[in-house]
Amino acid sequence: MLEVKNLTFSVEDDKGRQNILNDLSLQIPTGKLVVITGPNGGGKTTLAKAIMGLIPVSGGQVLLDGQDITALSITERARLGIGYGFQQPPRFKGIRVRDLMDLAAGRKLNQGECCNYLTEVGLCAKDYLDREVDTGLSGGEVKRIEIASVLARRCGVMIFDEPEAGIDLWSFSRLTETFQDLHKNSDATLIIISHQERIIKLADEIVLVAEGKVQKKGPCQEMLPCILQDTVTTCSRITE
Ligand SMILES: Nc1ncnc2c1ncn2[C@@H]1O[C@H](COP(=O)(O)OP(=O)(O)O)[C@@H](O)[C@H]1O
Ligand SMILES: [Mg+2]
Numbered sequence: 001m002l003e004v005k006n007l008t009f010s011v012e013d014d015k016g017r018q019n020i021l022n023d024l025s026l027q028i029p030t031g032k033l034v035v036i037t038g039p040n041g042g043g044k045t046t047l048a049k050a051i052m053g054l055i056p057v058s059g060g061q062v063l064l065d066g067q068d069i070t071a072l073s074i075t076e077r078a079r080l081g082i083g084y085g086f087q088q089p090p091r092f093k094g095i096r097v098r099d100l101m102d103l104a105a106g107r108k109l110n111q112g113e114c115c116n117y118l119t120e121v122g123l124c125a126k127d128y129l130d131r132e133v134d135t136g137l138s139g140g141e142v143k144r145i146e147i148a149s150v151l152a153r154r155c156g157v158m159i160f161d162e163p164e165a166g167i168d169l170w171s172f173s174r175l176t177e178t179f180q181d182l183h184k185n186s187d188a189t190l191i192i193i194s195h196q197e198r199i200i201k202l203a204d205e206i207v208l209v210a211e212g213k214v215q216k217k218g219p220c221q222e223m224l225p226c227i228l229q230d231t232v233t234t235c236s237r238i239t240e
Contacts, residue, residue, distance in 0.1 A: 001065060002051070004050075007060035010058040021043050033183045034192070036206075039210050052074060064157070083150045085161060089145075100133055100145065101148065104153045114129060120174070140167045154188075156189060158188055160192045172196075179192065179199065208226075
């Protein structure tokens with residue numbers, strides 16, 4: 001179980017102190033596929049980064065299987081099996097796709113293994129293995145290579161931040177199937193931040209995050225009608 005307890009992340013700007021995450025609590029049982037959705041700027045990426053240890057939280061705790069990991073570094077959390085696919089993945093000049101995949105897997109992958117991971121995200125593997133993960137790749141290509149590298153790590157908890165961003169329709173279909181298969185055939189906990197109905201429909205539970213808080217959560221069939229209305233106000237009304 002991944003648990004977030006009373007998480008707060010504050011920043012100081014010209015308007016004063018602002019809570020980007022505002023006493024946010026959430027429990028994600030092991031093996032579930034949870035989709036986090038909600039309006040832009042609601043705090044979803046900040047929550048993902050707080051779970052991965054990429055930002056120092058101002059208050060609250062992150063627990064993995066009962067262990068308080070709030071003070072642990074990114075590397076330590078990665079070792080415990082948490083992986084994060086960035087909303088906007090970094091590029092690495094001088095590193096080839098196959099090197100990145102080996103680094104992610106923690107061992108030298110054979111060509112077949114490497115190709116399988118790339119195929120899972122809709123990339124024609126042999127065209128990419130020796131390409132550098134630099135500005136020569138399009139946004140959608142870098143995004144898919146990033147997702148493939150998270151898959152190659154085989155983490156117990158995988159967080160994907162808007163995996164659909166910049167990805168064409170055909171690759172998106174393939175990616176949706178990959179998430180579905182991964183959920184069916186593994187015990188991994190999948191946390192997918194998404195606005196896409198096809199991904200939302202894969203969820204065991206949908207969590208609506210807005211204004212730094214969980215506004216509503218529940219099973220897919222209960223949440224979907226309200227999500228499709230696409231306004232927090234409607235969702236709040238349904239909750240009351
Ligand atoms: N380090 C920061 N400093 C100032 N504002 C931030 C910082 N990080 C995030 N924000 C702001 O917090 C809000 C939530 O951001 P984010 O978590 O990226 O939202 P989402 O992923 O839901 O679209 C946004 O308004 C964003 O501009
Ligand atoms: Mg985001």
